[in-house]
Amino acid sequence: MRYLRYAFLAALAVVLVVVALANDDPVTLRVLPEQMAGFLGWRWSATLPHFLVIFGAILAGILIGFVWEWLREHRHRVEARTQRREKEKLEREVAKVKETRRGKGDDVLALLEDGSAPR
Numbered sequence: 001m002r003y004l005r006y007a008f009l010a011a012l013a014v015v016l017v018v019v020a021l022a023n024d025d026p027v028t029l030r031v032l033p034e035q036m037a038g039f040l041g042w043r044w045s046a047t048l049p050h051f052l053v054i055f056g057a058i059l060a061g062i063l064i065g066f067v068w069e070w071l072r073e074h075r076h077r078v079e080a081r082t083q084r085r086e087k088e089k090l091e092r093e094v095a096k097v098k099e100t101r102r103g104k105g106d107d108v109l110a111l112l113e114d115g116s117a118p119r
Contacts, residue, residue, distance in 0.1 A: 016055075019051055019054070020049075020051040020055075021051075022051075023049070023050035023051040023054060024049050024050065024051060025049070025050050026047050026048065026049060026050070027047070027048060027049070027050045027053050028045055028046070028047045029045060029046050029047075029048060029053065030043075030044070030045040031044045031045070032044075
């Protein structure tokens with residue numbers, strides 16, 4: 001299974017290198033269109049290779065998706081945390097009740113409950 005994963009990663013690396021070599025033409029990215037930039041007086045632009053723009057867009061999409069999913073699952077994490085705390089509280093109560101009943105119980109019932117005879 002490990003070799004299959006390495007083979008997949010190697011194939012992915014080859015594909016990414018081929019895409020990068022095929023798209024190495026420079027591309028100018030502008031924050032605003034020319035007319036609006038002239039009106040506002042803010043002309044920020046960057047010239048990058050096309051493959052960097054492609055990979056950057058893919059990376060930005062993945063990051064936005066991860067953040068979106070993390071925010072969407074927030075209520076499930078809160079509910080799981082609440083249930084875990086409630087379970088731990090109930091387990092402590094059960095252990096406390098067993099501890100108080102241990103000295104006053106029947107030997108047979110003690111063996112059935114937790115496998116130990118009262119002392």
